[in-house]
Amino acid sequence: MAIKTIVLPGLGESVTEASITNWLVQPGDQIERYQPIAEATSDKVTTEIPSDYAGTVKELLVEVDRDIPIHEPIMTIEVAMSQDEETVEETVRPAEKAAADQTKRGRYSPAVLKLSQERHINLAEVTGTGRHGRITRKDILNFRPEQAAEEQAAVTSTAAEVVQTDGVRKAIAKRMVQSVNEIPHAWMMVEADVTELVKLRNAHKTAFKEQEGISLSFYPFFIKAVAQALKKHPKMNASWVDNEITFFKDINISIAVATDDHLFVPVIRNADELSVKGIAKEVNRLARAVRNNSLTAEQMQGGTITVNNTGSFGSVMSQGIINYPQAAILQIESINKRVIPTEEGGLKFADIINLCLSIDHRILDGLAAGRFLADVKNNLLQFNSEADIY
CATH class of the missing domain: 3.30.559.10 (Chloramphenicol acetyltransferase-like domain)
Structure with a gap:
């Protein structure tokens, strides 16, 4: 058994803090990976936060309606996965690992994650049509790998220069x-x-x-x-x-x-x-x-x-x-x-x-x-x- 920490994911560009407005789980609850655990609200968006792991909820680390910084720990969970099993999962299921990493940034819903895994789709290759570019279930259903290759080729051939924005x-x-x-x-x-x-x-x-x-x-x-x-x-x-x-x-x-x-x-x-x-x-x-x-x-x-x-x-x-x-x-x-x-x-x-x-x-x-x-x-x-x- 191991104790894992779940942090407040990013909720959009320029959002530096948010608050948990509703806990959907309590200590002792058994939860599945990607199951919604809380609702968070910032000045830009209200969204459900999914769990990064399956296991037993140990402790809720923040109070409701208190502003906390992005990436602040919000909950601990006891998981059964060993270190060796984690390594195997990273090797055998890289697409699922990438989806979990993206979930930490609050970009994908549990339904999108589940469907993408069933279809073996790398979400990094999907163009989102939802609000603020979010990937929807419809985007997954309509996704064609050859279309992603064409879009990437178009970007590569037309983009002259990419620069970082200054302060x-x-x-x-x-x-x-x-x-x-x-x-x-x-x-x-x-x-x-x-x-x-x-x-x-x-x-x-x-x-x-x-x-x-x-x-x-x-x-x-x-x-x-x-x-x-x-x-x-x-x-x-x-x-x-x-x-x-x-x-x-x-x-x-x-x-x-x-x-x-x-x-x-x-x-x-x-x-x-x-x-x-x-x-x-x-x-x-x-x-x-x-x-x-x-x-x-x-x-x-x-x-x-x-x-x-x-x-x-x-x-x-x-x-x-x-x-x-x-x-x-x-x-x-x-x-x-x-x-x-x-x-x-x-x-x-x-x-x-x-x-x-x-x-x-x-x-x-x-x-x-x-x-x-x-x-x-x-x-x-x-x-x-x-x-x-x-």
Whole structure:
């Protein structure tokens, strides 16, 4: 007889801890290999944990509803298998051994494991069609060894390079997955006439560059318009965490700055207190820090809403993923000439832009989003004199 330990298996990428929500066995129970022993819940998934061994349950090592790290021991079991028998099993049944190893990572259900062993299928060769790429019973029933060989050949022939993701990309991925999984996104778009704003910026961009030493883009005008609108719509300046809504008094606007490989979101603090000139200088300073690789973690913390200048790439419509745990992200699209009707019944050329807003539908609804966008749009119409820059 030997005592074996069962650990909490991996429950998905970026999941570092989980909790046992229900034990399905008790000390003294006789259990079979792959029999479900517990239900575990993380922030991403709830799943049954199968046993790696057949034997008698000795001890449950963790309490229900207590968060524990992945791979933490959760149970001990007394097994009858000798060391020699283990060696024989590893030699004679390598496919079953590989399935058991994968089970420790929480990828396969007991039904899939049993069926794959009956059909002598190596699960490493099967492509899963279930959620998050999980292998289902149907995948096993439809599996053809020659198909796996063809798929592997295709991957080998087309893959040019495989690289490990760095820390920045992993952090971005984790935050985006968290946002999509936890925040119910809703989306709204409005058109805005920025003809006067275009005239104002074009008339003063040369003098601004000479006096201030930096270029005057349209981005600071949009950030200023958003900051002004947030003062009238504090619900937009919020976050939902642990079933509590926090409404922020400070207006700290996250801006998106892209490099060839990454996207950073440094923060302009108290943006409502700055002029367009002041915002332009902050955008320039933060963008320089990103590209010089000198941006600090502190400069990316404390943002309450994100304004993304997607129009700089020529985009005309996009749906942003909210920068968790903020309540909204506004995508500023490209400015395009259009013919629009006048109030007198005629037609005119105008500079039109789309404002695309994603919101957290737990905090905000269409009415709040619509009113906020209407004020942003109206603020943009007000930019028409040099005084609006300084």
